[in-house]
Amino acid sequence: MNRDLALDKLKNHDEPFDFVIIGGGATGLGCAVDAASRGHSVALIEMADFAQATSSRSTKLVHGGVRYLKQGNVSLVLEALKERGRLCENAPHLVSHQAFIVPIYSWWEGPFYGIGMKVYDMLAGRLGLEPSENLSREETLERIPTLEKDGLLGGVIYYDGQFDDSRLAVNLAQTIFDQGGIAINYVKAVGLEKEAGIISGVECEDIETNEHFHIRAKAVINATGVFTDSVRHLDDPSAQTMIAASQGVHLVLPKEFVPGDAAVMVPHTTDGRVLFAVPWHEHVVVGTTDTPLDHIDLEPRALEEEIDFILANAAQYLARDPQRSDVLSVFAGLRPLVKSGGSGNTAAISRDHTIVVADSGLVTICGGKWTTYRKMAEDCIDHAELIAGLEQRPCVTAELKIHGHTDAPATDHPLMSLYGSDSVDIHAGNAAHPEHAAQLHPDLPYTVGEVHWAVKHEMARKAEDVLARRMRALFLNAQAAHDSAQTVAEILAGELGKSVGWAEAEAQRFRKLANGYRVTPEHPQRD
Structure with a gap:
């Protein structure tokens, strides 16, 4: 992906695009892949970086949603389980099977959760992973020796999927290009153009240069998540607002808190939500919260009470109580929930996706979750073809392999497999330039060559793009990411033709951002 070439194509496209998609998160990227793979001309614009908002801040699970089953939303679980299976097949370099254990501390919980997980297995059908089963106390502690032992009776093990969200987003952007479409970051929609009251294009601003230009379109799709109402x-x-933002916070702990390969699923917390402690990239992600927020921000911050909530609930199930000083990173994301009946409880608001077509022809899609992004995109493009007056073409993404797809991932370092088939080229670059094989930071499993790759081939434009989303350094260890800023900024400057002064300013900007992902024993640091 080359941003300069993509920008030139956007500005000089002679005919209207079939679709212009606003929003480069899971939903927008999925829509662009779907439309391009049907043979339509597609342009996607994102005002920040791909997946910079909600789509890089998930619990890292590809799942049917155990708690939705508990709520009786069987149709949502069925759809999500089907999509989970498809994603495992289409992006095996990013999606893996993850064992989850529900620890049992009351006699009635064993049969209750055991039966529930069997129903979960049954709903997955042929796309299921491995069957759930009951575990003895000894078997449970063998899988997760750090569980609270006092009162532990046993456990129930079941299987779901795990993935790297922003890496999938990058691969989807690459897939758009593979299918003949265009995707670009740091281009903002600042206006919608109309002819006779019907939308005919988008006025855009290049955030890097402040230049304005126009893109014509037969249909425009608004897939901007929590920013849906702004568009x-x-x-x-x-227009009446339709999004209710709910903040979800996650803490990242050292691997020692949940050693081994099994995750912990806590079925009931003090606010009624489930809580996960999931091994991820040799660390442990613990979350999440569900806090209604009125203010929508591209860079949300964890609230004091959210950090306390996660630590307190995790302490009930772990033998060693995690402290603030153990937290390597804290990140927050905003869920774009669709309002229903004015409910003030975001846990009760629909997680299903919604498609709305305005009188002007603007197609808006919102809600949903990462697991069902492909089905959301299919539904949206089916609608958008009608609005654009285009030939109805069948969706092909159910079996479309995502960029990087490989069944033989690299194993030379823990996270190189996430590049899939591209890892071969990264290795070749490191071999040609031995200095690129150097480790970026002693506490991070990344090489200098991966920074060069992110800038050259994955449209990274800022230190944050590299350290937060092409690599996951900021989410794994905020201090180590903070300390890597200067090196990354200098590589960016060299690849992008920027000055030494630009590199220094960029490193400082990222260090300020990284401070907001660190937690002190007293309070989370702010910008």
């Missing part, structure tokens, strides 16, 4: 108001300032 709808470009179309109709009087």
Whole structure:
């Protein structure tokens, strides 16, 4: 992916695109892949970086949703389990099977959760992973020796999927290009153009240069997540808001808190949500919260009470109580939930996706979750073809292999497999330039060559793009990411033709950002 070439194609496209998609998160990227793979001309614009908001801040699970089954939403679970299976097949370099153990401390919990997980298995059908089963106390502690032993009776083990969210986003952007489409970051939609009241294009601003330009389109799709209403108001300032933001916070702990390969699923917390402690990239991700927020921000921050909530609930199930000083990183994301009946409880608001077509023809899709992004995109493009007056073409993404797909991932360092088939080229680059094989930071499993790759081939433009989303350094160890800023900024400057002064300013900007991902024993640091 080359941003300069993509920008030139956007500005000089002679005919209207079939679709212009606003939003480069899971939903927008999925829509662009779907449309391009049907043979439509597609342009996707993202005001920040791909997956910079909600789509890089998930619990890292590809799952049917155990708690939705408990709520009786069988249709949502069925759809998600089907999509989980497809994603495992289409992106095996990014999606893996993950064992989850529900620890049992009351006699009635064993049969209750054991039966529930068997239903979960049954709903997955042929796309299921491995069957659930009951575990004895000894078997449970063998899999997770750090569980609270006092009162432990046993456990129930079941299987779901795990993935790297922003790496999948990058691969989806690459897939758009593979299918003949265009995707670009740091281009913002600042206006919607109309002819006779019908949307005919988008006024864009290149965030890097402040230059404005126009893209014509037969249909425009608004897939901007928590920013959905902002784009709808470009179309109709009087449009009623439809998004209720819910903040989810995760803490990242050292691997020693949950050693081995099994995750912990806590079925009930003090606020009624489930809590996960999941091994991920040789660390442990613990979360999440569900806090209604009125203010929508591209860079949300964890609240004091959210950090305390996660630590307190995790302590009930872990033999060693995690402290603030153990937290390597804290990250927050905003869920774009669709309002229903004015409910103030975001845990009760629909997680299903919603598609709305305005009188102007603007197609808005919102809600949903990463696991079902492909089905959301299929539904959206089916609608958008009608709005654009285009030939109805069948969706082909159910079996479309995502960029990087390989059944033989690299194993030379723990995270190189995430590049899939591209790892061969990264190795070749490191071999040609031995200095690229050097480790970026002693506490991070990344090489200098991966920074060069991110800039050259994955459209990384800032230190944050590299350290937060092409690599996951900021999410794994905020201090180590902070300390890597200067090296990364200098590589960016060299690849992008920027000055030494630009590199220094970019490193400082990232260090300020990284401070917000660190937690002190007293309080989380702010910018």
